Amino acid sequence: MTMSGRLTRLARTRQMYTGEPFQVSRQALHGGDNRHPIPDATGSQAHLEAEILAKLGGGGQWWSHPLGIARVRPGFGAALVELDGHTTFSSGTLYPRSAHALDKLLPCAEPDVQVSGVVGLRVAGIDGADLHLTLSGASSRVVLRGIPGTRWEELLDERWHRYEEAGFPPLWRSGSLTEYEKAHISGYGESWRAERDLDWIGSALLRRIALFHTSGSAYSTRSWITGDEWIFELDTVLDAPPGHDDFLNRLLEPVWGPALRIDRCHCSCDAPRDPDDRFHLRQCTFHLTHRDQPLGGLQLRFRHGHAVYGSDVRTTLRKLGSPLKWLDRVLPAHRPDARASTGRRTPAEPLETESR
Secondary structure, three states, X not given: OOHHHHHHHHHHHHHHHHOOOHHHHHHHHOOOOOOOOOOOOOHHHHHHHHHHHHHHOXXXXXXXXXXXXXXXXXXXXXEEEEEOOEEEOOOOOEEEHHHHHHHHHOOEEEOOOEEEOOOXXXXXXXXOOEEEEEEOOOOOOEEEEOOOOOOHHXXXXXXXXXXXXXXXXEOXXXXXXXXXXXXXXXXXXXXXXXXXXXXXXXXXXXXXXXXXXXXOOOOEEEEEEEOOEEEEEEEEOOOOOOOHHHHHHHHOOOOOOOOEEEEEEEOOOOOOOOOOOOOOEEEEEEEEEEOOOOOOEEEEEEEEEOOOOOOOHHHHHHHOOOOHHHHHHHOOOOOOOOOOOOOOOOOOOOOOOOOO
């Protein structure tokens, strides 16, 4: 294979993990360290990226891409996160994803109680549809890219005045960590330290966010943190390839994936069930930990069963602009009553990745 052909193959693989345009992936790999084609983040950069994924990936809404993030461009000491255009709530009302992101991320204080949003998050600048975020006292940088026409200044000002009027002091313009934020960290010391052990997981997944779209079959994805474990719950329906083996194999790929290994698992793919049970739900649970260090863990719950959020989910996702090819795979239009899928590949198929 020629050098150019090999670079093309590598760029397409990186695309699968990040969702970047092909030329962006190719340029990122050209002349770089191909032993680490998706660079890891450390320290405050990993912390900022993990906090952003935790706040934006909680679920409860619908987006055109899993977790409401269209793609990411990971770099050394920075990352660019491209947001979906809109989200929708149970009422069906459309709401700009950029505004929704600020509602989740911007820190404000509930005096004598806690700080909501990301403790220490600061706005470092605005450049058109790009909002530059950092952490107080750190050099970390994440750029949130809204859709064309996003007016970050107006959205920020609106929230600043709203929080002030409600008696919740907004904090993201402070030059240093506020007393509210210091008190929050002190008051939640144990959970704060446990979550810092999960920063590497949140950052690693954010930098590989497209896997949930390209290599997963879930029409609904959400996450939360419990103790020392970051939990992701993924719901799928019948005949929605690929199964959990594909997602796991790509996540655990030694060169492209983070330093994860399966610690223990319970797979219910082969468990007998009553074919007439319309409400049967099976779950395959995988607990993953760092390959070399005693840090926090990742739990993946692959749930296979009848679509649990109503028959209008496909319509909702289509209105939000979900790619039709992906939608036809995860929620086939011709199978509105799809039942539980094992999610398994039989026999195993080779992965289209290339390692060095």
